[in-house]
Amino acid sequence: MKKILILGSSGSIGRNALEVIREFKDKFKVAALSVNKNIDLIEKQIDEFKPEAVCVKDEAKAKELRKRIGNKCKILEGESGLLELSASADYDIFLSSLVGFAGLAPTIEAIKKGKRIALANKETLVAAGELIIDLCKKYNSQLIPVDSEHSAVFQCLSGEKENYVKKLILTASGGPFLNKKINELISVTVEEALKHPNWKMGNKITIDSATMMNKGLEVIEAHWLFNLHRKNIEVLIHPQSIIHSMVEFIDGSIKAQLSKPDMKLPILYAFSYPERFVFNQINTDFKKIKELTFFEPDFNKFECLKLAYDAIDEGGTKPCIMNAANEIAVNNFLLGKIKFLQIPLLIKDALEKIESKKSTDIETIFESDIKTRKYLLNKYN
Ligand code: MN3
Numbered sequence: 001m002k003k004i005l006i007l008g009s010s011g012s013i014g015r016n017a018l019e020v021i022r023e024f025k026d027k028f029k030v031a032a033l034s035v036n037k038n039i040d041l042i043e044k045q046i047d048e049f050k051p052e053a054v055c056v057k058d059e060a061k062a063k064e065l066r067k068r069i070g071n072k073c074k075i076l077e078g079e080s081g082l083l084e085l086s087a088s089a090d091y092d093i094f095l096s097s098l099v100g101f102a103g104l105a106p107t108i109e110a111i112k113k114g115k116r117i118a119l120a121n122k123e124t125l126v127a128a129g130e131l132i133i134d135l136c137k138k139y140n141s142q143l144i145p146v147d148s149e150h151s152a153v154f155q156c157l158s159g160e161k162e163n164y165v166k167k168l169i170l171t172a173s174g175g176p177f178l179n180k181k182i183n184e185l186i187s188v189t190v191e192e193a194l195k196h197p198n199w200k201m202g203n204k205i206t207i208d209s210a211t212m213m214n215k216g217l218e219v220i221e222a223h224w225l226f227n228l229h230r231k232n233i234e235v236l237i238h239p240q241s242i243i244h245s246m247v248e249f250i251d252g253s254i255k256a257q258l259s260k261p262d263m264k265l266p267i268l269y270a271f272s273y274p275e276r277f278v279f280n281q282i283n284t285d286f287k288k289i290k291e292l293t294f295f296e297p298d299f300n301k302f303e304c305l306k307l308a309y310d311a312i313d314e315g316g317t318k319p320c321i322m323n324a325a326n327e328i329a330v331n332n333f334l335l336g337k338i339k340f341l342q343i344p345l346l347i348k349d350a351l352e353k354i355e356s357k358k359s360t361d362i363e364t365i366f367e368s369d370i371k372t373r374k375y376l377l378n379k380y381n
Contacts, residue, residue: 001026004017006097007082007097010038013146014033024268036057037057037058054074057077062076086106087113091115092116093271094116095118096120098121107119110141113139117136119147123327126220127319127320128362129319130360147221148265150245151257152245152257153226153245153257155269158274165232165248166252167233167248168245168247169246170233172212172215182301185301193210194210198239198241198261207333211304213307213330213343216304216306216309217308217326219233242260244261304343325372326343328373354371354375
């Protein structure tokens with residue numbers, strides 16, 4: 001029986017993970033959960049999954065939950081509660097589906113305990129890839145990707161030697177604006193940007209998909225996870241999202257991992273690895289799929305993708321600055337403060353103005369993140 005801690009259990013990944021656990025009650029158990037403020041949902045989750053503790057990030061909501069359920073379950077609160085839960089709960093697998101940079105500190109606590117990290121929070125590796133990889137080695141913590149593309153690559157690499165790999169081909173749906181021209185993007189609304197064709201996800205990642213920053217973040221994530229130069233990580237638009245990614249080997253052979261798009265699969269694999277469990281919920285019928293198509297991404301239209309590739313080249317805290325700027329830009333877009341095409345402009349502004357540091361120790365990472373946020377919030381609010 002593996003015990004699982006889920007940070008962000010009201011989000012899309014968190015809810016999918018609980019569905020997986022519900023399906024495999026004999027193999028997995030919930031150790032602890034956290035939500036930002038959705039106490040109605042976590043109350044139901046506590047009743048069903050009986051975690052030893054939970055954390056509610058919003059302190060007022062935490063108090064309200066305590067009033068409602070009394071001593072039924074230990075309730076922690078705030079940022080410090082998340083850290084305490086990650087450092088002291090009794091669990092085997094840490095699944096963080098927190099959004100953005102907020103996932104970094106709790107993940108570090110879990111790594112220090114030598115736990116398996118089922119990584120859904122890609123911003124952690126984008127902002128602090130070098131640090132996280134070093135810490136995982138130091139504390140013997142296993143990093144298993146939950147991001148569907150990286151899970152695909154991870155599965156393709158199973159049984160292969162590192163020097164057999166020629167390149168990764170990360171597939172991308174292209175998001176809702178794949179077929180729009182760049183001048184048509186000037187006036188797109190928040191509602192249009194939130195309509196993802198293949199995946200139902202949270203707001204931040206859905207906007208990232210529309211700008212293709214999501215794929216840029218994933219290129220950086222793959223760079224760290226699989227120790228590959230950015231020249232060996234290619235992005236390919238594949239609107240059907242059936243091939244989740246591919247690996248080309250030095251002999252020209254290519255492996256791909258395919259299925260109907262459903263996050264339960266990569267979550268289950270990150271939990272069950274190195275085993276596979278019988279699971280009948282996802283049936284991929286090629287007779288119904290009919291065609292798989294591929295296009296090269298347009299780097300002019302999706303400027304964020306280019307910014308991400310450039311950030312890896314520059315290294316140091318550049319990717320951390322880019323990530324923080326993107327979080328602010330996306331939030332400002334969601335609030336209606338800026339237009340869609342201003343998202344890459346805000347990021348470029350921050351990348352120019354905030355000095356990048358070579359060192360990627362934890363203090364420098366946090367300092368770069370805060371500086372970037374302060375700069376943009378002052379300028380655009
Ligand atoms: Mn993905």
